[in-house]
Amino acid sequence: MPTAPKALEAFGDLQRSLAQATMQAVAGAVSARWKELYVDIRSIPDGTAHDIKFRVIPVSGAPISMPTSKPMEATVREIWNMRDACFAPPWYGMKLTISSQGQCQINFNYNPNCKEDPAFCND
Numbered sequence: 001m002p003t004a005p006k007a008l009e010a011f012g013d014l015q016r017s018l019a020q021a022t023m024q025a026v027a028g029a030v031s032a033r034w035k036e037l038y039v040d041i042r043s044i045p046d047g048t049a050h051d052i053k054f055r056v057i058p059v060s061g062a063p064i065s066m067p068t069s070k071p072m073e074a075t076v077r078e079i080w081n082m083r084d085a086c087f088a089p090p091w092y093g094m095k096l097t098i099s100s101q102g103q104c105q106i107n108f109n110y111n112p113n114c115k116e117d118p119a120f121c122n123d
Contacts, residue, residue: 015104024069026056034058037098038097040053040094040096042055043092054067067074091108091110094106
């Protein structure tokens with residue numbers, strides 16, 4: 001968990017910004033009805049940077065992978081930069097799930113061995 005209330009508040013603001021940017025991107029690019037969106041943020045194998053994947057799950061049919069928007073990428077960069085400052089042990093993955101009704105859920109993946117050996121960060 002974040003180490004300070006202000007950090008938690010700032011992190012929550014970034015998560016809300018990411019959810020809003022994601023929903024705007026989908027509204028502008030996907031004409032089919034959808035039931036869920038996923039934004040996955042993962043560390044690259046050496047743990048020094050992030051990779052982002054953005055998928056839309058339509059009501060019918062296969063998942064749609066989409067490119068991220070500039071606002072999403074900027075928000076993800078801010079979230080990633082807060083990782084070491086706010087969380088111990090550092091997380092190496094975050095998944096934001098958004099339902100079509102607007103409910104959000106955030107899941108983190110972390111491994112306490114990440115700081116000692118970044119190779120553990122993608123287990």
